[in-house]
Amino acid sequence: MKSQFGWNGFFEKTFKNSYNDDFLPGRIITDMGNSYKLITQNGVNTIDKSTVNLTPVVGDFVILKKNNQKLILNVLPRISNYKSVDGEVLVANFDTIFIVNALTNLDVKKIEKSVLQAWESGAVPVVVLTKTDLCDDFHNKVAEVKLAAPGVDVFPVSSITMEGMSELYKYLKENKTIAILGSTGEGKSTLINKLIENGNMTVHDSELYLLPNGSLVIDIDEERENVTNYQKNDTYNDIDDIVHKCRFNNCSHTKEPGCAVIKAIEEGTIDELRFNKYLKLQKQESEISLDETSHFDYNKKRNKELYNKGRKKEQW
Numbered sequence: 467m468k469s470q471f472g473w474n475g476f477f478e479k480t481f482k483n484s485y486n487d488d489f490l491p492g493r494i495i496t497d498m499g500n501s502y503k504l505i506t507q508n509g510v511n512t513i514d515k516s517t518v519n520l521t522p523v524v525g526d527f528v529i530l531k532k533n534n535q536k537l538i539l540n541v542l543p544r545i546s547n548y549k550s551v552d553g554e555v556l557v558a559n560f561d562t563i564f565i566v567n568a569l570t571n572l573d574v575k576k577i578e579k580s581v582l583q584a585w586e587s588g589a590v591p592v593v594v595l596t597k598t599d600l601c602d603d604f605h606n607k608v609a610e611v612k613l614a615a616p617g618v619d620v621f622p623v624s625s626i627t628m629e630g631m632s633e634l635y636k637y638l639k640e641n642k643t644i645a646i647l648g649s650t651g652e653g654k655s656t657l658i659n660k661l662i663e664n665g666n667m668t669v670h671d672s673e674l675y676l677l678p679n680g681s682l683v684i685d686i687d688e689e690r691e692n693v694t695n696y697q698k699n700d701t702y703n704d705i706d707d708i709v710h711k712c713r714f715n716n717c718s719h720t721k722e723p724g725c726a727v728i729k730a731i732e733e734g735t736i737d738e739l740r741f742n743k744y745l746k747l748q749k750q751e752s753e754i755s756l757d758e759t760s761h762f763d764y765n766k767k768r769n770k771e772l773y774n775k776g777r778k779k780e781q782w
């Protein structure tokens with residue numbers, strides 16, 4: 467992959483260290499539920515999730531074999547990742563994260579939490595408050611958000627009148643990725659459409675876009691994984707307890723005799739969807755060493771300094 471789609475010297479080095487010319491990298495551009503869409507030097511490719519033994523997310527760089535591009539062999543170490551409140555990685559390898567909230571639906575507590583998560587992600591958070599055109603006086607609201615997010619740039623914008631939009635262009639840099647995060651209806655897609663200079667590219671059926679100037683944006687609906695009936699901030703203690711009762715230590719909870727989980731699901735003690743979510747988190751956790759790269763540590767350290775600087779400013 468050339469210096470496009472966010473591929474940079476860091477990824478090139480990691481790739482070259484472990485893979486020869488029989489392999490090629492690709493970037494996950496969409497998670498379609500049962501399959502992934504990814505882009506390689508050869509174009510867009512769809513891969514069935516049932517063939518994938520890893521849990522890459524949108525933005526991840528993955529390794530394919532040139533002669534079998536329907537299999538994901540590995541996920542490259544990430545330079546950043548954003549986790550939902552219940553610990554699930556939603557998006558990877560972005561430089562900036564836009565936390566989008568409409569002024570008509572302002573939730574300062576939620577922004578505060580997202581900003582904290584973002585500082586942890588390894589990327590720099592920016593808060594974008596959309597729909598200024600629907601608010602008579604939004605200055606107090608903006609001030610409130612600034613207090614809740616010390617050290618973070620907060621931009622009120624309108625995708626209709628274009629008010630404030632020019633401030634956002636400075637983040638669109640060649641080969642840099644911006645993750646755009648927010649709930650349904652906050653105005654993420656509309657914003658992305660406006661950021662795409664010529665405006666004639668409609669945002670649909672992908673979550674990662676290459677803009678004409680070479681920058682990339684990822685459209686992430688924060689709640690899309692949270693549609694089932696489990697509680698947010700669920701700690702899964704009950705499932706942990708049940709898992710410990712399986713006969714075998716290495717039980718995969720699929721077919722083993724004496725599996726306490728299968729029994730609990732059959733008896734209705736635990737919800738199957740919730741258990742699947744639990745498994746997914748466990749899997750992500752076992753892959754977490756992927757994140758422990760010097761780059762990621764460096765980003766986190768820088769963020770801690772920026773964060774503390776912001777705090778200090780607030781105290782003056």
Ligand SMILES: Nc1nc2c(ncn2[C@@H]2O[C@H](COP(=O)(O)OP(=O)(O)OP(=O)(O)O)[C@@H](O)[C@H]2O)c(=O)[nH]1
Nearest residue numbers: 596597624625626649650651652653654655656687
């Ligand atoms: N008045 C006004 N309406 C806006 C603005 N931005 C977005 N909208 C409208 O808000 C609605 C939701 O916008 P979307 O861009 O689809 O929101 P989204 O965040 O992409 O939502 P999902 O794709 O469901 O996650 C649409 O009807 C937009 O036209 C804005 O700045 N001003």
Ligand SMILES: [Mg+2]
Nearest residue numbers: 654655656685
């Ligand atoms: Mg959208």
Ligand SMILES: [Zn+2]
Nearest residue numbers: 712717719725
């Ligand atoms: Zn079991």
